[in-house]
Amino acid sequence: MISINPATGEPLYDIEALSEAEILRRIQKAETAFLGYKNENFIARAEKLGKFADLMEASKNNLASQITRQMGKPIKYAVAEVEKSVHAVRYYASHGARYLEPEAIDSSAIGVGMAYKTYQPLGPILAVMPWNFPIWQVIRFAAPALMAGNVCLLKHAENVWQTALSLEELFLEAGFPAGCFQALNVDVDKVKEIIASDIIAGVTLTGSTYAGKEVSKNAAERLLPTVLELGGSDPFIVLPDADLENAASSAVFSRFANSGQSCIAAKRFILHRDIKDDFLRLFLTKVNSLRIGDPLLAETDMGPVVSKKALNKLEQMTKDALAKGARLLCGGKRIDKDGFSDGFFFEPTVLDEVDSSMEVYFEEVFGPIACVFEVSGEEEAVLLANDTKYGLGASIWTKDSDKALLLQSLLDCGMVAVNKEVASYPELPFGGIKSSGHGRELSVEGIKSFCNCKTVVVA
Numbered sequence: 001m002i003s004i005n006p007a008t009g010e011p012l013y014d015i016e017a018l019s020e021a022e023i024l025r026r027i028q029k030a031e032t033a034f035l036g037y038k039n040e041n042f043i044a045r046a047e048k049l050g051k052f053a054d055l056m057e058a059s060k061n062n063l064a065s066q067i068t069r070q071m072g073k074p075i076k077y078a079v080a081e082v083e084k085s086v087h088a089v090r091y092y093a094s095h096g097a098r099y100l101e102p103e104a105i106d107s108s109a110i111g112v113g114m115a116y117k118t119y120q121p122l123g124p125i126l127a128v129m130p131w132n133f134p135i136w137q138v139i140r141f142a143a144p145a146l147m148a149g150n151v152c153l154l155k156h157a158e159n160v161w162q163t164a165l166s167l168e169e170l171f172l173e174a175g176f177p178a179g180c181f182q183a184l185n186v187d188v189d190k191v192k193e194i195i196a197s198d199i200i201a202g203v204t205l206t207g208s209t210y211a212g213k214e215v216s217k218n219a220a221e222r223l224l225p226t227v228l229e230l231g232g233s234d235p236f237i238v239l240p241d242a243d244l245e246n247a248a249s250s251a252v253f254s255r256f257a258n259s260g261q262s263c264i265a266a267k268r269f270i271l272h273r274d275i276k277d278d279f280l281r282l283f284l285t286k287v288n289s290l291r292i293g294d295p296l297l298a299e300t301d302m303g304p305v306v307s308k309k310a311l312n313k314l315e316q317m318t319k320d321a322l323a324k325g326a327r328l329l330c331g332g333k334r335i336d337k338d339g340f341s342d343g344f345f346f347e348p349t350v351l352d353e354v355d356s357s358m359e360v361y362f363e364e365v366f367g368p369i370a371c372v373f374e375v376s377g378e379e380e381a382v383l384l385a386n387d388t389k390y391g392l393g394a395s396i397w398t399k400d401s402d403k404a405l406l407l408q409s410l411l412d413c414g415m416v417a418v419n420k421e422v423a424s425y426p427e428l429p430f431g432g433i434k435s436s437g438h439g440r441e442l443s444v445e446g447i448k449s450f451c452n453c454k455t456v457v458v459a
Contacts, residue, residue, distance in 0.1 A: 062166075088136075112459050119452070122452060126194055153200075231263055236395045390434060
């Protein structure tokens, strides 16, 4: 397992996968840890999480540098990712106990003296996590899971393995018992075997729809609960009365931050014909002003994509669209010049007149390519927005709040943002429908995802 710096093409490190015997030992270690940790009270768990947050905050520059070198995120956004993760840990340390308090049920309805439901941890939870937000996506699963009394086994993406190890070390330093959080450097084909273990009590995955289907099938063999956060092809709908300046700024950030490598990035820009030209004028000006280069420099807005394979895929999808009639408004090719030739850089690209004959119409474009569509009205905008196998997020831009609330009810997705880009917050449920997955992370729903909701009735 070799990690490559995507900005330079140079290898960072090579790690050796765990043997089957070592995998089994670590799963058993998780089971032993759970038998003790589940009996700790919420105060003790919260104290450990608070200490972990403090340690992560103190290490944020080192963690951010790891992120940038391993997967290419500009350093300013890597720092922001760590800071956001610190906030999420503190959020669950502060609110987790309240979310899991026993809840009274109307006992008179069934003629008993008392009835309530309580929430109890399930056991070791396996998380299969991707590389694009190497810390945030781990924390949004691990913080609520640990606060609930579960323990965690992390199969992280190979190219961000250094980050996985750093998190494991910080959890130990914060006082979590050995085995409460373990990073497993295993090959993908070992995930099925891990899920098959009787010790594993639940599975969560953030990644592609294909990976989600495979994990879901394996988990179904043991009837395990799963939370799947998969791909997205989020629509960004701009209506005639929108604030175009703000919409264009948000569109550029949502599409090109992290080099477009985000499930909840705006990917399909659905523009009313009355404002299409004005919006695109603003949008393209802002796109062309993005500073592309060394992701370790504070002024860089956009770095490389994660790998040569990803670079080739973006080039292939662009060529397919152009060959079938799309109009190139900017970008369209890899950057191959001094300072870029050894890295995996692709120009910020905007394609107009995209249609259903093109791969970019139906497939998730995981990189800096924006697809533009023109519509004549709101009904057409909704139909186009829903014409996808995905259902993660959507943005609506209009000054008419009543219209926005009506339109949001017609969109097939898990999250809608009005007059802002879709984002994730510890305070709000996060997840999608259709091929974007099922279940919810974050907020109260996230902490209850891997709990046994037990009903108690007292005569």
